[in-house]
Amino acid sequence: MVQTEAHTKQAGLVVKASAGDTLASIDKPTLANWLGRHGYIVLRGFDCEVQAFSDLVRFHSSRISLDPARQFHDKDGKVLAQKVDAGVDAIGLHCENGNSPFWPDLCWFYCEQAPRVGSQTTVCDGAAVYRDLSPQMRNALQDQDIVYTRRVGEELWKNYVRHAFAGGPEAADTKSCFDRLLALVNDNDSTKIELNEDGSVTYSFRTPAILDRSLFSPGRYAFANSIFGPSFNYERPSITFADGRPLNAAIRRVLDEVCQRHTFDVGWKSRDIVVIDNARVMHGRRRIEDTQRTIYNALSYY
Numbered sequence: 001m002v003q004t005e006a007h008t009k010q011a012g013l014v015v016k017a018s019a020g021d022t023l024a025s026i027d028k029p030t031l032a033n034w035l036g037r038h039g040y041i042v043l044r045g046f047d048c049e050v051q052a053f054s055d056l057v058r059f060h061s062s063r064i065s066l067d068p069a070r071q072f073h074d075k076d077g078k079v080l081a082q083k084v085d086a087g088v089d090a091i092g093l094h095c096e097n098g099n100s101p102f103w104p105d106l107c108w109f110y111c112e113q114a115p116r117v118g119s120q121t122t123v124c125d126g127a128a129v130y131r132d133l134s135p136q137m138r139n140a141l142q143d144q145d146i147v148y149t150r151r152v153g154e155e156l157w158k159n160y161v162r163h164a165f166a167g168g169p170e171a172a173d174t175k176s177c178f179d180r181l182l183a184l185v186n187d188n189d190s191t192k193i194e195l196n197e198d199g200s201v202t203y204s205f206r207t208p209a210i211l212d213r214s215l216f217s218p219g220r221y222a223f224a225n226s227i228f229g230p231s232f233n234y235e236r237p238s239i240t241f242a243d244g245r246p247l248n249a250a251i252r253r254v255l256d257e258v259c260q261r262h263t264f265d266v267g268w269k270s271r272d273i274v275v276i277d278n279a280r281v282m283h284g285r286r287r288i289e290d291t292q293r294t295i296y297n298a299l300s301y302y
Contacts, residue, residue: 006038008264011125011281013038017045023056023273031060031275032302036216039125039281042266043273050081050296053110053273057081061300065097065104066163081110081296088288093124093259094229095278096299099148099237101191101205102160102184105215107276107283108298111268118289120265121274124282126222128262130210133223137254141209145190146225146247148207150237154199157181174199206242214279215302222280228256268295 003016013034015026023046034041048056057064067082096107109121130138154174161171161180171177178195185191190206209225212218227239227247240246265286266274276283278299 007040007042007123010128010262010264011039012042012123012264013040014042014044017043017047021046023048023052024059026056028060032216035275035277036214039127039217040123040274040276043275044269044271046271046273048110048271048273050110050112053108053296054081054298056273057106057108057298057300061106061302063301065102065299065301066160067097067297067299081298084109084295084297088291090287091230091285092228093122093263093282093284094226095224095282096276096297098207098224098226098278099150099205099229099239100203101188103207104278104299105302106300107278108300109266109272109274109276110296110298111270111272111274112294112296113292114268114270114272115288115290115293118286119293120268120286121295122263122265122284122286123274123276124259124263124284126211126224126280126282127217127220129223129259130221132258132261137251137258138210140251141223145206145242146209146227147204147240147242148226148237149202149204149240151196151200151202151235154201156234157201211279214277216277217280220280223255223259224280224282226282227252228259228284268293 001018002021003018005014006012007014015034023043095103097103158177161177161184164184165180171180178201181201182193185193191203193201193203195201207225209223209227210221211224212221214220214222
């Protein structure tokens with residue numbers, strides 16, 4: 001039987017395999033219960049490689065998503081993992097794809113080779129951050145949604161559409177592919193997308209900075225967003241309040257100070273798996289000091 005212990009005093013659960021325990025023995029209700037109570041899970045000591053990681057993701061997911069700027073581990077469709085290769089700089093806290101309308105429920109990581117020094121993935125429970133925010137800051141963030149506006153190059157958005165429509169016929173031209181992109185948004189009034197003359201698209205995505213829509217802990221408020229998120233493979237988005245006011249430096253500074261009080265390293269060991277409730281827990285990364293570190297990522301809907 002697996003052994004469990006708290007990852008930090010605030011959130012997270014470390015699930016350690018005992019003799020005979022396999023990833024296949026973790027059923028869907030158990031995983032969902034762990035996520036609801038703890039926000040994220042570290043699976044440690046299981047016999048695992050990239051294919052087994054992909055099988056775990058597939059078993060617990062209704063639909064697989066992706067980052068169109070990352071490459072899959074292989075090209076035959078059996079492995080869902082994408083290699084994390086976003087340079088060596090530190091990466092700010094964010095929900096994966098949380099600055100776009102294609103925001104998955106779950107974010108998964110598999111550590112093939114743990115770093116020998118530094119280079120840690122970080123986690124931050126947005127529910128803990130919310131509880132630590134001043135009433136004035138809570139009100140300011142709940143008074144208005146935030147809006148991310150960004151241009152995405154032609155090949156990137158088309159790659160996402162191809163993946164979403166895998167198994168069907170290829171779109172005949174850019175207009176047909178763009179129509180499929182609009183269909184994926186499904187008339188969501190929080191998103192506006194325009195096709196540009198050079199084949200790129202520009203989207204605006206409106207969302208609360210404080211969420212209460214986690215599938216695993218519904219109704220629990222969490223400061224969960226991508227205000228501090230990365231732009232390694234993309235143009236940096238414009239981030240404003242819904243009325244057009246920018247998130248000024250003073251607001252960002254206060255939010256960053258609160259978030260840092262609740263940010264912790266995963267503490268990677270080789271063959272660890274981390275599962276994150278992507279509507280509650282943000283993640284980021286310290287600067288890469290060990291370039292031999294090898295981590296894979298998968299995104300999915302529950």
